[in-house]
Amino acid sequence: MSEHHSEPDSEKRGLSFFRRLFNLRSEPADREDIKVILQAALERGVIDQEAYSMINGALDVSSKTASDIMVPRSRIDLLDIEQPLSELLPKIIETGRSRFPVFEQERDNIIGILLAKDLLLSIANPKIDIRPLVRPAVFIPETKKLNVLLRDFRNSRNHIAIVIDEHGGTAGLVTMEDVLEQIVGDIEDEFDEEEEQTIFQAGHNSWRVMALTNISDFNAAFNTHLSDSEYDTIGGWLAAEQGQIPKRGDIFHLPEGISITVVRADPKRALWLHVQREQPNTIESNNTSDVSKEEKPQ
Numbered sequence: 001m002s003e004h005h006s007e008p009d010s011e012k013r014g015l016s017f018f019r020r021l022f023n024l025r026s027e028p029a030d031r032e033d034i035k036v037i038l039q040a041a042l043e044r045g046v047i048d049q050e051a052y053s054m055i056n057g058a059l060d061v062s063s064k065t066a067s068d069i070m071v072p073r074s075r076i077d078l079l080d081i082e083q084p085l086s087e088l089l090p091k092i093i094e095t096g097r098s099r100f101p102v103f104e105q106e107r108d109n110i111i112g113i114l115l116a117k118d119l120l121l122s123i124a125n126p127k128i129d130i131r132p133l134v135r136p137a138v139f140i141p142e143t144k145k146l147n148v149l150l151r152d153f154r155n156s157r158n159h160i161a162i163v164i165d166e167h168g169g170t171a172g173l174v175t176m177e178d179v180l181e182q183i184v185g186d187i188e189d190e191f192d193e194e195e196e197q198t199i200f201q202a203g204h205n206s207w208r209v210m211a212l213t214n215i216s217d218f219n220a221a222f223n224t225h226l227s228d229s230e231y232d233t234i235g236g237w238l239a240a241e242q243g244q245i246p247k248r249g250d251i252f253h254l255p256e257g258i259s260i261t262v263v264r265a266d267p268k269r270a271l272w273l274h275v276q277r278e279q280p281n282t283i284e285s286n287n288t289s290d291v292s293k294e295e296k297p298q
Contacts, residue, residue: 064146110139
């Protein structure tokens with residue numbers, strides 16, 4: 001038997017299938033035509049689900065921009081170049097990140113990127129000036145196509161870019177992992193926020209909540225109805241409600257029988273919250289006009 005006839009049946013069927021498809025139409029007219037062919041190939045077993053997903057993702061990368069996948073500004077941990085290393089180290093250690101955008105005077109004035117590994121040789125001297133350790137930052141517009149950005153990442157060996165809006169302000173941050181996961185699926189990196197890890201059960205009716213928790217996630221967890229039309233995070237909502245940056249000890253009461261206490265904050269934002277749900281019988285008593293019931297011990 002000749003070498004040609006020794007090809008596996010599945011391979012011959014796959015080649016025959018693609019020849020028939022491309023004979024029906026001279027060539028795909030657009031991206032959607034290619035996806036139709038891919039879908040047919042998946043259904044016939046020519047390619048598996050993983051290959052199908054990756055090829056589809058590669059096709060979509062050229063149609064998406066940095067603004068579609070960036071980590072929003074509210075979730076970026078920035079370092080202030082004017083703070084001494086002794087004050088920055090606790091934040092660096094707490095977040096566990098390896099790369100930090102660094103700003104000077106204003107948060108929109110990002111002057112570079114600090115790699116945590118560059119601090120290893122300097123950590124014994126907390127008074128050291130970190131300015132010489134800051135590496136140049138790469139800035140890209142929100143409209144930059146992801147396929148172009150991926151090529152730039154590969155050519156420059158840079159893995160992080162600051163996204164700026166049309167006014168020159170910081171809009172967000174994109175990493176190489178963010179782009180790659182559009183092709184190969186989720187890659188957990190240091191800038192990912194796991195939703196289940198922002199709300200922690202502390203007791204029967206109490207929780208510790210990170211202030212960067214999305215309002216939609218907070219509403220889902222506590223059956224509240226906070227508006228997310230203007231703010232993304234519960235910390236941003238609290239600041240808007242109070243008209244100033246929340247401070248440790250500030251308490252907010254929600255009509256659903258929820259109290260929120262700020263347990264940790266820095267000069268720029270709230271960090272950690274304590275959420276307490278009132279007991280069902282307490283909530284019920286608050287909904288009645290009988291004052292004596294409200295005062296009755298439980």
